Amino acid sequence: xxxxxxxxxxxxxxxxxxxxxxxxxxxxxxxxxxxxxxxxxxxxxxxxxxxxxxxxxxxxxxxx
Numbered sequence: 001x002x003x004x005x006x007x008x009x010x011x012x013x014x015x016x017x018x019x020x021x022x023x024x025x026x027x028x029x030x031x032x033x034x035x036x037x038x039x040x041x042x043x044x045x046x047x048x049x050x051x052x053x054x055x056x057x058x059x060x061x062x063x064x
């Protein structure tokens with residue numbers, strides 16, 4: 001198994017950044033039940049509230 005990490009810098013208008021964070025917090029628990037899922041984080045920059053960082057971590061079968 002390979003560990004896979006994906007990072008995405010996701011700029012949003014500051015006026016909707018808090019709304020996007022709330023949607024993330026209320027997301028379906030089905031996301032965590034997907035095969036290979038380890039972690040999915042959404043972080044908000046404390047200085048620039050419109051700068052969000054998505055971090056996805058999962059497992060992937062290696063090709064043999």
